[in-house]
Amino acid sequence: MSDPADIVDPAEPVDPHESPATPGAPAAPSATDAPPPSVDQVKLALRKVKDPELNLNIVDLGLVYEVMVDGSDVQIDMTLTSPGCPAGPQITGDVERAVKALPGVGAVNLNIVWQPFWSPDRIEPRVRAYMGL
Numbered sequence: 001m002s003d004p005a006d007i008v009d010p011a012e013p014v015d016p017h018e019s020p021a022t023p024g025a026p027a028a029p030s031a032t033d034a035p036p037p038s039v040d041q042v043k044l045a046l047r048k049v050k051d052p053e054l055n056l057n058i059v060d061l062g063l064v065y066e067v068m069v070d071g072s073d074v075q076i077d078m079t080l081t082s083p084g085c086p087a088g089p090q091i092t093g094d095v096e097r098a099v100k101a102l103p104g105v106g107a108v109n110l111n112i113v114w115q116p117f118w119s120p121d122r123i124e125p126r127v128r129a130y131m132g133l
Helices: 039-046 088-100 125-131
Strands: 064-070 073-078 108-112
Touching: 039 064, 039 073, 039 088, 073 088, 088 108
Parallel strands: 073 108
Antiparallel strands: 064 073
16 A cells, blocks of 8 residues: 555646655756856867868867857857858857757857958967878
8 A cells, every 4th residue: 555645636736846756856957057167168068079071170270269158158259161161050050069068058159250261370280280281
């Protein structure tokens, strides 16, 4: 026979943050409960995003111009290798996914800018040397 304390009254309001398996237990922390990421943490996440044509990350390629964190919101100013870059949609989608996956991130505002225009001179010197440029 079940304990009467285990019976849930359907008319009684249910706390959506309470786990049904453990009534009264605190809810698991959500992304908004986590502290906002640092600029360095965002840049580290962006290093996982690669230009599919060059197979190099967008930070080393010099495509990321600025990263700003305001509370839980992240703003990224970046460019592409050219305005007609066929990999542009894939890169921007990967940027949003990589940054949104960080704990504590709310909105991600991605600005594609064309000033200054990207050139191979923006590539990290060690990567440029590796590429023979």
